Amino acid sequence: MAERNPETHVIDFRAAEQLLAARDPRGAVKLLDSVIAEHPENTAARLLRARAFFAAAQLRPAQLEFELVLEREPDNAFAHFALARTLQRSGQDARATRHFRLAAALDPRPEYVRAAGFDTED
Numbered sequence: 832m833a834e835r836n837p838e839t840h841v842i843d844f845r846a847a848e849q850l851l852a853a854r855d856p857r858g859a860v861k862l863l864d865s866v867i868a869e870h871p872e873n874t875a876a877r878l879l880r881a882r883a884f885f886a887a888a889q890l891r892p893a894q895l896e897f898e899l900v901l902e903r904e905p906d907n908a909f910a911h912f913a914l915a916r917t918l919q920r921s922g923q924d925a926r927a928t929r930h931f932r933l934a935a936a937l938d939p940r941p942e943y944v945r946a947a948g949f950d951t952e953d
Contacts, residue, residue, distance in 0.1 A: 840866045844876055851879065856886035874903050878910060885913065890921045908938035915946065 843866050847859040863880040870876060881896030897914035900907060915930035928947075935947035944950050 835865065835869065840869060844879070847879055847883070851883050851886060854886070856883040859883040860887065860889075874900055878907075881910075882913065885917055888920075890917055893917045894921070906937055908934045908940075908943065911937065912943055912946065 843862040847862040847866075850856070850859040850862065860880055860883045863876055863883065866876045867873065867880060877896050878900050881893050881900060884890075884893035884896060894914065894917045897910050897917060900910045901914065904910065911930045912934035915927040915934060918924075918927035918930065931943070931947040932949075935943040935949055941950075
């Protein structure tokens with residue numbers, strides 16, 4: 832196997848993005864595993880791996896990764912939203928609602944506001 836270095840990790844990260852976009856989340860996870868093993872502090876790689884786990888319906892690993900991202904970046908609206916979707920899919924509706932609301936409070940994108948239930952019209 833070729834020697835791993837920072838450049839190959841960047842290439843793997845970009846390839847994982849492409850695999851996820853091409854609907855191959857398991858392939859993306861495989862590439863990201865080596866990146867994260869060498870750079871466990873890399874939040875972008877962890878967020879991408881969380882998205883890949885979610886896309887592969889591996890909800891528990893996705894939840895753990897999104898939670899780890901939020902420990903490091905508690906103001907990451909996308910991570911709150913994605914964690915909420917993960918929790919919702921796994922039947923944890925009360926926890927999901929909390930994260931939907933946090934996402935909407937941090938970033939009032941229409942999809943975040945809708946999911947949080949803040950767009951109800953009287």
